[in-house]
Amino acid sequence: MGDFWGPDLISDLPQSIIESILVRLPIRDAVRTSIFSSKWRYKWNSITKIVVDEKCVPPSNDRTINEKSLLKFVNQLLFLHQGPIHKFQITNSDLQSCPEIDQWILFLSRNDLKELVLELGEGEWFRIPSCLFNCQKLIRLELFRCELEPPLTFKGFMCLKTLILHQVLISPEAIETLISSCPLLESLSLSYFDSLALTIHAPKLRSLYLEGEFRDLCLEDTPLLVDISVAMYMTDDIAEHFEQSSSCNFTRFLGGVPNLERLAGHIYFTKYLSIGNDPGKLPVTYRNLETVELYQVSFEDMKEILVVLRLITSSPNLKELQISGSSNIPTATDAPDLDFWSKECPSDCTLKQLKVVKLTDMCGVPHEMELIKFLLANSPVLETMSIVPCMYVMESQLKMLIELVRFRRASARAEIVFVRD
Amino acid sequence: MSEAAMAVVKPEMKSYIWVQTVDGSLQQVEEEVAMFCPMICQERLQTGMGSSKNYAISLPQRVNPAIFGLILDYCRFHQAPGRSNKERKTFDEKFIRMDTKKLCELTSAADSLQLKPLVDLTSRALARIIEGKTPEEIREAFHLPDDLTEEEKLEPLRNMTDDPRIRLLNRLYARKRKELKERQKLKNVVVEEERVDDRSVDDLLSFINSVDGDTKGTKTSKNKKKNRRRKDHIKDPSSINTNENFNKGLNALPPLCHNGVANNVSEASTSNHLRMQNLATVSFSSKHEFVDGGDDDDLDPAMKEELDREVEDFARRLNSDWPERMQEILSLGQERRLVPISVNGNCSTQIYTGLDRR
Numbered sequence: 001m002g003d004f005w006g007p008d009l010i011s012d013l014p015q016s017i018i019e020s021i022l023v024r025l026p027i028r029d030a031v032r033t034s035i036f037s038s039k040w041r042y043k044w045n046s047i048t049k050i051v052v053d054e055k056c057v058p059p060s061n062d063r064t065i066n067e068k069s070l071l072k073f074v075n076q077l078l079f080l081h082q083g084p085i086h087k088f089q090i091t092n093s094d095l096q097s098c099p100e101i102d103q104w105i106l107f108l109s110r111n112d113l114k115e116l117v118l119e120l121g122e123g124e125w126f127r128i129p130s131c132l133f134n135c136q137k138l139i140r141l142e143l144f145r146c147e148l149e150p151p152l153t154f155k156g157f158m159c160l161k162t163l164i165l166h167q168v169l170i171s172p173e174a175i176e177t178l179i180s181s182c183p184l185l186e187s188l189s190l191s192y193f194d195s196l197a198l199t200i201h202a203p204k205l206r207s208l209y210l211e212g213e214f215r216d217l218c219l220e221d222t223p224l225l226v227d228i229s230v231a232m233y234m235t236d237d238i239a240e241h242f243e244q245s246s247s248c249n250f251t252r253f254l255g256g257v258p259n260l261e262r263l264a265g266h267i268y269f270t271k272y273l274s275i276g277n278d279p280g281k282l283p284v285t286y287r288n289l290e291t292v293e294l295y296q297v298s299f300e301d302m303k304e305i306l307v308v309l310r311l312i313t314s315s316p317n318l319k320e321l322q323i324s325g326s327s328n329i330p331t332a333t334d335a336p337d338l339d340f341w342s343k344e345c346p347s348d349c350t351l352k353q354l355k356v357v358k359l360t361d362m363c364g365v366p367h368e369m370e371l372i373k374f375l376l377a378n379s380p381v382l383e384t385m386s387i388v389p390c391m392y393v394m395e396s397q398l399k400m401l402i403e404l405v406r407f408r409r410a411s412a413r414a415e416i417v418f419v420r421d
Numbered sequence: 422m423s424e425a426a427m428a429v430v431k432p433e434m435k436s437y438i439w440v441q442t443v444d445g446s447l448q449q450v451e452e453e454v455a456m457f458c459p460m461i462c463q464e465r466l467q468t469g470m471g472s473s474k475n476y477a478i479s480l481p482q483r484v485n486p487a488i489f490g491l492i493l494d495y496c497r498f499h500q501a502p503g504r505s506n507k508e509r510k511t512f513d514e515k516f517i518r519m520d521t522k523k524l525c526e527l528t529s530a531a532d533s534l535q536l537k538p539l540v541d542l543t544s545r546a547l548a549r550i551i552e553g554k555t556p557e558e559i560r561e562a563f564h565l566p567d568d569l570t571e572e573e574k575l576e577p578l579r580n581m582t583d584d585p586r587i588r589l590l591n592r593l594y595a596r597k598r599k600e601l602k603e604r605q606k607l608k609n610v611v612v613e614e615e616r617v618d619d620r621s622v623d624d625l626l627s628f629i630n631s632v633d634g635d636t637k638g639t640k641t642s643k644n645k646k647k648n649r650r651r652k653d654h655i656k657d658p659s660s661i662n663t664n665e666n667f668n669k670g671l672n673a674l675p676p677l678c679h680n681g682v683a684n685n686v687s688e689a690s691t692s693n694h695l696r697m698q699n700l701a702t703v704s705f706s707s708k709h710e711f712v713d714g715g716d717d718d719d720l721d722p723a724m725k726e727e728l729d730r731e732v733e734d735f736a737r738r739l740n741s742d743w744p745e746r747m748q749e750i751l752s753l754g755q756e757r758r759l760v761p762i763s764v765n766g767n768c769s770t771q772i773y774t775g776l777d778r779r
Binding site for chain 1: 521522525528529532540541544545547548551552553556559560563564565566567568569724
């Protein structure tokens, strides 16, 4: 074959660049490069990142056919591959638990695996083989719908920085041990755990994401935590259990995170925090806390309101606040304890940095209005407050607006945006 | 392109450094812009070069003046503080629009200057070019030679043609084509010695398939043999494995008795015993006999092994067919006069008269 076009442009680039290019291609295209020319035959062989997703094999309507061709593809791929594999990801819903995956993990564990993402189909959950625990270089582990059982001799992943477990079957002791035995853990994400009582020891942890039913949450050793997001579901027996508890959940969870920058709580999170004895003025001031999002706060529960108040008043540098309510439209017979606000607010609670406030699902319950009043009166640099009411009846909206208009505003620039659908 | 950087409000003294590109030409560049390249920065700080014309920093070989100009544009934009991420992204997207040749040169140059952000940017652009294109389009875009054989082009990960027989066929085709090419080049050179095995196999094959009961000498024209062999293969792929077995037996013999061997072994082919022995010992050696015709196609050992293993498996699978096949062959060989022959070598087979020995 003559090169009548001129000299070859790309084949002689250094392998690091070729790898840089191949790694940015879908795996199938990367392998296809082997038929470009004789020099390209085995260039793909040493790519260090393999992502098996929905596009790897030609799709067909039959899941078993897809699965078979996928298995074949990956088997041949791994067999022909040479050199270390740093990242291996499977995100394919046609693939379900099968013995081949065990072998792949064994192969990977011998090839310097650093990142593993396993997201198989919705079928039988894959049981992670024990060879995974030999991957001492593991930096990132992301598992969906698996069974995880660390062997008794397991001492931890010394390099693990990110752990994401979503619908993973693992015993509570094992999960706590796993977390505490990874000294470099920076990011933890646990979702869909049932009735888990969790105490977290992770001195380097910076980011925490929890979603599920938690019987108990305690952050015991997480001084560097910067970002927390919790979506807490509650079943009846957990709720009962809470009624009997007296320890202050707020301090147990948020007592040891002075560097917090962002907090987001969904569903029953605020309720969870409200359980237990009132901490009074919090010992901790969250100097870096800039964003607080609390959803489904019940403004009929004094304790929950107290949680919100405590949080706001302990965050002098709060910039953005988002709260959504979950109350019912008030009836005339509600006689709220409005002294509460003057009693519980510290004397100086100016929110010197608060710029944006977003309140959604507001029903016009008295305490909601008090909160708005409080915020407007204490935010000298407020720029926007948007309110989204939860009721559609014109009359109730009007009532709310009439009250709103009376409130004093500390910030001359504040815009109140009343959002109507 | 330099107005942006040169538009100084106050006439300040900007410092310049001297660089020399591979073609020998010297140029002055703004120090802060050039120092954005780690390689230049390192060179400057460690050796102090670049302060004057005589001590200009030599740029790596892969950086030619035109490309260096582009790189300076990139550096000039990105080293300026206060640019938003969006601005940078927009600049990058516009910057990267150039023909493929320049893009490759730019990647190479950026890599030699250790300018990682630019390498990432250009790699992404190249990946975008490669993605989704057919091999022909890629070869055209990057001026790649189309120098793989058809067989080599069989994607190692093809799902469709599983059948090892077809794969073997394709390999044979590829080899034959290569051989034909070589024939044309070396017309006058006799390459009999190399092709010893092939011819014998041809003979056997023709015998087995009773195309031509003729077990004449080996000096027949090679092309004819080849064509017949190809036809035979198409007709009866399973005979390939028969070849292997016989091949194995054959190669145990010294090449000198080649002529005689053909006759003998063809008669020996009727023997159950030989066959059984061969079957039992179908193993790695069969790979070598069959595969290596001397100069082999440069298959990667791994792929070779994979294909050979499939052939082996296939052979073993075929073992169950042997009783039937044997009957067929025996019935063909009825008229032959059987000559006892002992075969030297690994298999140390004894060929007996009498057809019913199993």
